[in-house]
Amino acid sequence: MPAISFQSVSKTYPQPRGPKGATFQALDDVSLDIEEGDFFGLLGPNGAGKTTLISILAGLTRATKGKVTVLGSDVREDFAQARRKLGVVPQELVFDPFFNVREALRIQSGYFGVKNNDDWIDELLSSLGLADKAQANMRQLSGGMKRRVLVAQALVHRPPVIVLDEPTAGVDVELRQTLWQFIAKLNKQGHTVLLTTHYLEEAEALCGRIAMLKFGKVVALDSTSALLKASSSNVLRFKLDGDLPTELARRARVTGRIVQVPAPTALDIENYLAAVRQAGLQAQDIEIRRADLEDVFLDVMSGRSDALPMEVQP
Amino acid sequence: MMTGWQTLFYKEVLRFWKVAFQTIAAPVLTAILYLLIFGHVLEDHVKVYNSVGYTSFLLPGLVMMSVLQNAFANSSSSLIQSKIMGNIVFLLLTPLSHWAWYVAYVGSSIARGLLVGLGVFVATVWFARPDFVAPLWIAVFAVLGAALMGTLGVIAGLWAEKFDQLAAFQNFIIMPMTFLSGVFYSIHSLPAFWQGVSHINPFFYMIDGFRYGFFGVSDVSPWLSLTVVGAALLLVTAVTVHLLRTGYKIRS
Numbered sequence: 324m325p326a327i328s329f330q331s332v333s334k335t336y337p338q339p340r341g342p343k344g345a346t347f348q349a350l351d352d353v354s355l356d357i358e359e360g361d362f363f364g365l366l367g368p369n370g371a372g373k374t375t376l377i378s379i380l381a382g383l384t385r386a387t388k389g390k391v392t393v394l395g396s397d398v399r400e401d402f403a404q405a406r407r408k409l410g411v412v413p414q415e416l417v418f419d420p421f422f423n424v425r426e427a428l429r430i431q432s433g434y435f436g437v438k439n440n441d442d443w444i445d446e447l448l449s450s451l452g453l454a455d456k457a458q459a460n461m462r463q464l465s466g467g468m469k470r471r472v473l474v475a476q477a478l479v480h481r482p483p484v485i486v487l488d489e490p491t492a493g494v495d496v497e498l499r500q501t502l503w504q505f506i507a508k509l510n511k512q513g514h515t516v517l518l519t520t521h522y523l524e525e526a527e528a529l530c531g532r533i534a535m536l537k538f539g540k541v542v543a544l545d546s547t548s549a550l551l552k553a554s555s556s557n558v559l560r561f562k563l564d565g566d567l568p569t570e571l572a573r574r575a576r577v578t579g580r581i582v583q584v585p586a587p588t589a590l591d592i593e594n595y596l597a598a599v600r601q602a603g604l605q606a607q608d609i610e611i612r613r614a615d616l617e618d619v620f621l622d623v624m625s626g627r628s629d630a631l632p633m634e635v636q637p
Numbered sequence: 638m639m640t641g642w643q644t645l646f647y648k649e650v651l652r653f654w655k656v657a658f659q660t661i662a663a664p665v666l667t668a669i670l671y672l673l674i675f676g677h678v679l680e681d682h683v684k685v686y687n688s689v690g691y692t693s694f695l696l697p698g699l700v701m702m703s704v705l706q707n708a709f710a711n712s713s714s715s716l717i718q719s720k721i722m723g724n725i726v727f728l729l730l731t732p733l734s735h736w737a738w739y740v741a742y743v744g745s746s747i748a749r750g751l752l753v754g755l756g757v758f759v760a761t762v763w764f765a766r767p768d769f770v771a772p773l774w775i776a777v778f779a780v781l782g783a784a785l786m787g788t789l790g791v792i793a794g795l796w797a798e799k800f801d802q803l804a805a806f807q808n809f810i811i812m813p814m815t816f817l818s819g820v821f822y823s824i825h826s827l828p829a830f831w832q833g834v835s836h837i838n839p840f841f842y843m844i845d846g847f848r849y850g851f852f853g854v855s856d857v858s859p860w861l862s863l864t865v866v867g868a869a870l871l872l873v874t875a876v877t878v879h880l881l882r883t884g885y886k887i888r889s
Binding site: 336378381382383384385402403404406407409411413415417418419420421422426430431432433434435436437438476477 | 640641643644645647648651652655656719722723724726727728729730731732733734884888889
């Protein structure tokens with residue numbers, strides 16, 4: 324039984340500012356299975372439908388079509404069971420200003436019917452570096468601390484499936500490391516993790532499997548290693564003053580003076596450097612590196628990825 | 638520690654209790670001012686029931702008005718705050734059923750309404766000594782009235798998207814209906830037309846039935862009031878539970 328199963332899920336929203344009756348299709352026939360014990364990454368640019376997909380899973384939004392289950396429980400028909408199996412860390416930094424950290428966690432436990440949960444709450448607090456904040460009011464916490472409490476709140480009922488919607492957006496390095504150590508530990512203990520993030524090196528390091536969404540559709544779905552292998556395996560990187568030749572500009576990723584361009588063969592490398600030279604420019608600090616997930620992601624999103632594998636859906 | 642709806646009930650009670658100065662003390666002070674001013678000015682001018690002085694007549698009305706307004710304020714303000722702050726998501730992610738939501742939000746509103754009502758009573762009873770002819774009626778109308786208003790508060794809190802929409806609901810529906818319900822006067826002193834209008838205001842029956850418990854005298858039979866209040870409560874409960882079940886304005 325998959326931990327999470329999306330079956331032909333579509334979602335259309337009414338378009339508030341469009342002409343009457345206009346709709347916006349946030350998700351278009353998404354099918355996706357996440358197996359128990361997976362550390363699964365859901366990637367895509369803003370507006371691709373990641374949060375909508377997670378909201379449907381969590382019961383915050385209803386799918387227009389399709390079916391979603393958590394460890395076999397349908398999120399609509401059997402919502403109570405499905406939600407007990409699910410711990411969701413929402414993307415927005417929300418909190419209840421009336422309570423302190425321990426109160427908030429005790430209350431959240433109670434909603435799930437978990438009694439006398441202080442031992443687990445203490446463990447969560449110390450694992451997330453919140454032990455000295457237990458009595459602090461939520462209002463007094465910094466953004467990073469509030470984020471940690473959100474994670475703890477999602478885990479009070481020890482859910483087998485954990486969903487993190489951009490948990491590291493705007494978070495400092497220290498918290499990111501604490502958080503990932505803790506989540507990786509939970510994953511090792513058998514928890515399934517579904518993660519959305521814009522930090523692709525995080526996804527590459529943590530996720531065993533990855534799906535990429537674009538305009539509400541799954542455009543790539545495979546193990547992280549297969550995705551990396553299938554992409555052009557080398558990237559030529561150099562610094563340049565001046566405008567790139569057009570031929571190269573179409574393929575390259577440019578960040579300030581740094582140019583990165585996929586170059587599968589030695590001949591490609593020679594050709595690219597020749598093109599730069601012919602344009603009367605000089606490439607500096609030239610290096611060749613292995614393609615990373617960011618290269619794959621950009622390939623997929625720009626539609627250059629016809630060769631990329633898509634697992635056959637069952 | 639409790640489970641499910643009990644936790645939500647506890648959390649809602651804790652929420653208003655932590656700001657009791659604003660949620661309990663302030664409405665008690667308002668009611669005292671009403672009693673001092675209206676009671677003093679009108680004591681010798683307004684005759685309501687033969688045997689009952691005006692201040693004594695006014696006291697149960699003020700108690701009930703405070704119960705009703707605060708029951709409404711509790712569920713409506715809690716819901717809209719959670720919606721605007723976004724922390725309603727913590728509840729939406731739980732397995733709590735719509736009935737759990739209903740019982741907890743309305744239950745806590747009853748608790749706040751009764752606490753404020755008790756506060757007003759204790760603070761004002763020194764100015765006039767009403768009788769307690771039928772204490773059971775007092776309790777029944779206080780609880781049912783608070784439940785009705787707490788339920789209306791849930792509807793308003795779900796419907797409103799901004800604080801000013803909630804304020805409009807309060808100022809244009811709740812306030813006129815409370816003031817035109819006979820808190821400050823017996824509707825027998827009104828012209829026939831306005832008597833008729835008062836009879837279609839459910840708030841009138843809540844206040845009239847509640848007052849019957851003190852004096853054993855009222856504008857209409859307490860059984861009629863009980864029927865009207867009970868029917869109104871069933872109706873708004875059915876609407877509210879439906880809204881909660883379908884996730885009206887909270888699940889898209």
